[in-house]
Amino acid sequence: MRAPDDERAATAEGGSCPETERIHVEEPLRHGNGEKRSDRSREPRKKPAIVSATALRAMTFDPVRFVVPGYLAEGLTLLAGRPKLGKSWLMLDMAIAVAAGGESLGVNCTPGDVLFLALEDNQRRLRSRLDRLMPAGAPLPDGLNFAIEWPRASAGGLKFIEEWLAEHPAARLVVIDVLAAFRDPRHGNQQLYDGDYSALKSLQEIAMRAAVAIVVVHHTRKSGSEAGDPFEKVSGTLGLSGAADSVIVLDRDGVGCTLYGRGRDIPEFEVASEFDRKACRWRALGRADEVRRTDERKTILDELKQADEPLSPNEIAGATGMRQTNVRKLLSKMCKAGEVLKRGRGRYIHPDRTDLEARDVTDDVSAADATGHDREKPNINVTAENSTPGHVGHKVTKGTKAITIHVDVEDADVTGRCAAGHNAGEPGSDVTFRARDCDPVTDVTGGRSGIGHDDAQAAWRGRL
Numbered sequence: 001m002r003a004p005d006d007e008r009a010a011t012a013e014g015g016s017c018p019e020t021e022r023i024h025v026e027e028p029l030r031h032g033n034g035e036k037r038s039d040r041s042r043e044p045r046k047k048p049a050i051v052s053a054t055a056l057r058a059m060t061f062d063p064v065r066f067v068v069p070g071y072l073a074e075g076l077t078l079l080a081g082r083p084k085l086g087k088s089w090l091m092l093d094m095a096i097a098v099a100a101g102g103e104s105l106g107v108n109c110t111p112g113d114v115l116f117l118a119l120e121d122n123q124r125r126l127r128s129r130l131d132r133l134m135p136a137g138a139p140l141p142d143g144l145n146f147a148i149e150w151p152r153a154s155a156g157g158l159k160f161i162e163e164w165l166a167e168h169p170a171a172r173l174v175v176i177d178v179l180a181a182f183r184d185p186r187h188g189n190q191q192l193y194d195g196d197y198s199a200l201k202s203l204q205e206i207a208m209r210a211a212v213a214i215v216v217v218h219h220t221r222k223s224g225s226e227a228g229d230p231f232e233k234v235s236g237t238l239g240l241s242g243a244a245d246s247v248i249v250l251d252r253d254g255v256g257c258t259l260y261g262r263g264r265d266i267p268e269f270e271v272a273s274e275f276d277r278k279a280c281r282w283r284a285l286g287r288a289d290e291v292r293r294t295d296e297r298k299t300i301l302d303e304l305k306q307a308d309e310p311l312s313p314n315e316i317a318g319a320t321g322m323r324q325t326n327v328r329k330l331l332s333k334m335c336k337a338g339e340v341l342k343r344g345r346g347r348y349i350h351p352d353r354t355d356l357e358a359r360d361v362t363d364d365v366s367a368a369d370a371t372g373h374d375r376e377k378p379n380i381n382v383t384a385e386n387s388t389p390g391h392v393g394h395k396v397t398k399g400t401k402a403i404t405i406h407v408d409v410e411d412a413d414v415t416g417r418c419a420a421g422h423n424a425g426e427p428g429s430d431v432t433f434r435a436r437d438c439d440p441v442t443d444v445t446g447g448r449s450g451i452g453h454d455d456a457q458a459a460w461r462g463r464l
Helices: 005-013 018-025 038-042 053-058 087-100 123-133 157-168 192-210 240-244 288-305 313-320 324-336 353-361
Strands: 064-066 075-081 113-118 144-148 173-176 213-219 246-253 255-262 269-276 281-287 380-384 394-398 403-404 412-418 428-434 462-464
Touching: 064 087, 075 087, 075 192, 075 240, 087 113, 087 144, 087 173, 087 213, 157 173, 157 192, 173 192, 192 213, 192 240, 255 288, 269 288, 269 403, 281 288, 288 313, 288 324, 288 353, 313 324
Parallel strands: 075 213, 075 246, 113 144, 113 173, 173 213
Antiparallel strands: 246 255, 255 269, 269 281, 380 412, 394 403, 394 462, 412 428
16 A cells, blocks of 8 residues: 555656546536636635725725716616617717717717627618718718627627727727627526626726726517516616616607616616607607606697596596506696696596586486486586686485586585476476585585475485
8 A cells, every 4th residue: 555655756756646536537616607616716816905994085086987978977888778779879879979079869978989899780781870870971980980790708809899999099989789799608507697797797897997988788678577667677687787887778668768877877867768760860858757747748638628528537547548646646736737627526628628517517327316217318417606716526415326516616506407307396497506614414405406305405415
């Protein structure tokens, strides 16, 4: 049996022992990100830099540089949107504006060299888009550069980007369109989050070192979160959003297109946007909440103006496709502003459609009431003689049937006509009601009705 000292000597002389051979022929263990453990062990160890809070506060830094003020800052930005929605047009417009020192989305861009990797296009399509964005004869910026073929990240793609940045010290923007054509394929045993994170992390480090903006174009999935967060529509795991410095989502819904932005160095924004098909450019319309509010008000007014009767919030929401909660809140504000008129309990009309006011207070119940009277036809039409603003939508109960009587003031004489006409009243006789003091339960008849009820309190009671 060989002694341990003999084994070490044999190894040093080029020999080996069975245990050593067995260890070297085994497959190297891998980490979750696909790296070999043996590779990581050979990496040079660098002592982490630790800085105190006092020293950090004493440091001075240059302010964050914006390439497109308010939208793109230095660092890595992930731009996501539906296929064929116009992401490439948006980025091409920004690239031209940066290279020429021009304007995009209504703001002036910081001039500098641009590298645009159009990995889904060919030169003919790029030429066509340039001609549409810049009229014939207009000078093209010298700092705008294109490539339609580029190696994937680990196959030289990252290296070539760094080399281009080193050769162009005035560089400000790099666009990669799209991520799927640039990122490395995921390893079979690599976690999804790790794969997405590593796909962007190297680009983020390059962008920070070179102090440039790198934009990676990506897609969104069809459905988002239940809460309606547009950033959760980004296709893939949260590893993509986690690695990027900023995320911009171009989305479209029933009220139009919106550009959402959120990041570490940019203020969060929601900008209503519109694509000008003639100029092939995106235009920023303003803050989405302000622009949409104006659009939604116009939609409600248009629906009320063409309606044949006063509408409830639910009916307006169903006809326009708007959310019921938004319609209710907006109707309340519009009513206070005098933009719409409230007629009856929870029903609204357009200010120009006062012809619908009489129909608002008509009882259309087609059934027999507690007295056995035939109710096939409208039975009671009630109008207020005094139109002074006040309490509205008083609900009156006759037997087991409920109708709405529109009382505009706390103490108003109201007249109506009974279409059926029974017993004490002649057919079509007039009936006078009176609302007194707006108590929780109020007698609104003032006496015998025209349809044969002696007890006014039992026959007609108004709930306010």
